[in-house]
Amino acid sequence: MIQEFKKVWKPYVIGMLWMLGLLWPMLGVHPDGTLTFQKTFTVWSYIVAGSFVILLVYVLNASGSITFITNPVSKAVSGAKSSAQAMPTWVWIVTALVACFVFPQFADRYGTDVAINVLLYICLGLGLNVVVGLAGMLDLGYIAFYGVGAYTYALLNTVYGLAFWVCLPFAGIFACIAGCIVGYPTLRMRGDYLAIVTLGFGEIIRLILNNWMELTNGPNGILGIDRIGWFRFAFEGGIGFETIWVKKLGLFYYFALGLTILVVIGVNRLNFSRVGRAWESIREDETAAELMGVNTFIYKLLAYAMGAFFAGLAGAFFAARMKFVSPESFTFLESAMVLCMVVLGGMGSIPGIILGVAALIALPEVFREFEAYRMLVFGATMIIMMLFRPAGLIPAKRMGQRSDDKE
Amino acid sequence: MSDQPILEMKNVHSGYGSIKALKGVSIKVMPGEIVAMIGANGAGKSTTLMTICNIVQAEQGEVLYEGRVINKVNPEKLPTMGLCQVPEGRRIFPRLSVEENLILGAFYRNDKDQIAKDIQHAYDLFPILGERRRQEGGTLSGGEQQMLAIARALMTKPKVLLLDEPSLGLAPIIIQQIFDIIKDINREDGTTILVVEQNANLALQAASRGYVMETGEVTLEDKASSLLENPKIREAYLGE
């Protein structure tokens, strides 16, 4: 055990000193110019103590002194794993669906609100996954299409008084068109260049929303957007329709859930279709795909348009829920966030992305008290993830297995 | 067959920006023959094939396929016309399974039943691929990847197959195997083959005619057997 400890104490001490160096500028330097050390040291000492305990457990484990604990635990874990794998996929799907359906019955307003957020981000994540995970194009301006969808509904509703369900397809289609317009000139580029150009175009769309005062009311945003309307047969005085507004958050949740399920089914089908295979070939090797007869330009544009379409739909829901849109909701940080969800969850994997979204939306809510350190925790999580699960929380199923599935 | 070439380049110039890689290349490939193009590293062999497929645009001159100018035809249209390339370095899809690589070879085709049969045929031709059908392409050995690349190209049902350095980085015994298969494909299906090689010996043994390429130009054109006996060629390309 002493031997094991000797191996790790040096990096530990260096790491802790480094931590102190990083911590102080964050906690000790105040906006008014005063410098303090007290708080830094208390926080630091907590971290040192905490990580020392972890280190101790690690050393004990490495030297095999706590096998009486670890053995049963690892046995239990592997047992749970194998029984989880033995369960067919549909059991998982049904369980998840049932859980989603009963959720608002148990959650309070706040919980439902967070859940709606999660659902909308799942749509965004899955849409971005088509572009990044399947077609392999790094898109850093993705949130702009979410914005286009949201503004489409906001404007059609406030200016022309159109109902949500009428606007929803338009939100998708306009986002799709925006995707094609942005995609057409940019998709000739590859790799890093594409990432930078999409970043630029994303900002351009946001700036248009921000600066076109007559149309979008600029940074003040658009107020007074209608909720989702819902038709119901009215039998009094002949048969007709009556509009009821979806006021209860719980009801909105179900609409968002419906959208999410549709998007999941859509993305899943795309995934296994001829189109999905073409996208994957482009991701793997664009020139080879071209030589094999894949029209890479059209398929890349299609990936971009499809991704934008899903974002547009989610955008309309976003506008209907908030009843207010402003360019602030569609900044680069949001694009980065969605990308993080996709990468964290596992590119190309639908359950992975769902989990990634849940982790990145729900966790910060849980740790709301640590608001100030949110980004710190966020960064640390990403680093730890990349170290231990570089392919994401639930990595995409190996393609080889996918061929198996079909038989 | 006729004496009309199935593939022809007429005084083709091409390059990468200011770099001129081909300076007036003219070649003819007759239906049903194996033609070898040999040349040192950087001579412009790969560029020749990429220019035929219009991945690299010809700046001057004409590429003719079955008597039709194909300079302006998009690369992805060529497999539908029966012209397919196995690019240098194999370029299989590494994270797709062997079988999915083959399915992608048949991307433009709609005849599902025939595709299934052709995949089976590919496994008969390359039994090792059948054993590895579920394995990711990227985890295959170099020789297996080359076989997969050839099998994938065969899935397009090519009339003309362009092969770019199939021997690159492979052990001699595997190279021999690959060239045997190339000869088989030519003999059994009547597929015309243009093979580009640094390994001049094997390529010329398999071919009926050969071209020698140096710094973007064809410097010599002859029957393969004569090229093999040519002392200059023996010295420059066969290491004697």
Ligand SMILES: Nc1ncnc2c1ncn2[C@@H]1O[C@H](COP(=O)(O)OP(=O)(O)O)[C@@H](O)[C@H]1O
């Ligand atoms: N993508 C590229 N960009 C710029 N120059 C290139 C590129 N590919 C090849 N070249 C140049 O074109 C010439 C011919 O290359 P290539 O056709 O690959 O030769 P070979 O296949 O005979 O080894 C070389 O001088 C090479 O440096």
Ligand SMILES: [Mg+2]
């Ligand atoms: Mg080459």
